[in-house]
Amino acid sequence: MNRRPGLSTRLKLTISYAGFLLLAGALMLAVVWVFVLRWLPDDDRRSLQRTFGAVIITGPNRSDLLRGFAPAAATALAFLLVFGLLGGWILAGRMLAPLTRIAYAARMAANGSLSHRIRMKGPKDEFRELADVFDTMLEQLESHVTEQQRFAANASHELRTPLAISKTLLDAARNDPTRDQGELIERLRTVNTRAIDLTEALLLLSRADRRGFTREAVDLSLIAEEAAETLLPLAEKRQITLDITGETTQTVGSTALILRMVTNLVQNAIVHNLPAGGTVTVHTEPQHDASVLRVENTGRPLPPELIPTLTEPFQRGTERIRTDEHAGVGLGLAIVHSLVRAHDGTLDLTPRPSGGLLVTIRLPGTPHASSPSGAH
Incomplete structure (x- = not known):
């Protein structure tokens, strides 16, 4: 009406x-x-x-x-x-x-x-406060939209790459019927797996940004052990020593998402390591009102200016061969960063002087996080 x-x-x-x-x-x-x-x-x-x-x-x-x-x-x-x-x-x-x-x-x-700003002058009255808040909102919105546009462009590029490779392989197979079908199928499988991994990573990022998950009590020490057990074959294949230390460390969040967060960190630490004889140490401990997870690995020295870019989507800390089955999709630390923020935690990246990286995650602890397990 x-x-x-x-x-x-x-x-x-x-x-x-x-x-x-x-x-x-x-x-x-x-x-x-x-x-x-x-x-x-x-x-x-x-x-x-x-x-x-x-x-x-x-x-x-x-x-x-x-x-x-x-x-x-x-x-x-x-x-x-x-x-x-x-x-x-x-x-x-x-x-x-x-x-x-x-x-x-x-x-x-x-x-x-979104680039227009009010920038109101004059005394600090109600209208000036409203204008300043509106300018801050526009700045954050512009930054968010710019980040999303860049992310969408990078995601489109990354998704287009395996699709283009698949099309090239299929065209080559059609033009050359005598080509080895087993090799073609294996290469198509590798490319398709990469596309699926990238799609799942994008969906996980979207889920973390919405924070649409159920929170429950989570023990970081058990999560670290499960992630290490899953990635142990990869560590053995690359001759990397995987060490899990620490004590019961309780936090609150999504078990599945925190497991994915720790798995990404450990996998990233294994892949970006020395060619052989490297180490990865995962340590958990409660600290006051926080639950701390540390993942430390050996590897090549990292320049300090590279550290802030590691959590950006589709950024890779070291050069690697794209045909590696664990080359990843460039979203490992970006997913970790997003999941840490979704759980109201903090993420610190510190390059080790001798090479490698120390990743420290602090998540909100539970009231009895510092108490020994089973104490009454």
């Missing part, structure tokens, strides 16, 4: 200003009437004589004064009405000017321009 357009806020404020000013004028005139005119006699005498010694004071009666007072009062009220409307319109315009700028910025944002 369509509604008629109502009065503008500026017009409403103008009418309110004029109304209050007119009411104030009427009250003042009423005061004059009550406290001045009521003391005058109301009769037909043309003069009032009161004798104070030898002095005689003459004055008009109430009717005479009322006949002269009423037109002047009406004129004053009319002036107050006009003055109130004009002054109220100007004042309302000046008071609402910041809202006009904020509305313009909101309209620009609605049309897709």
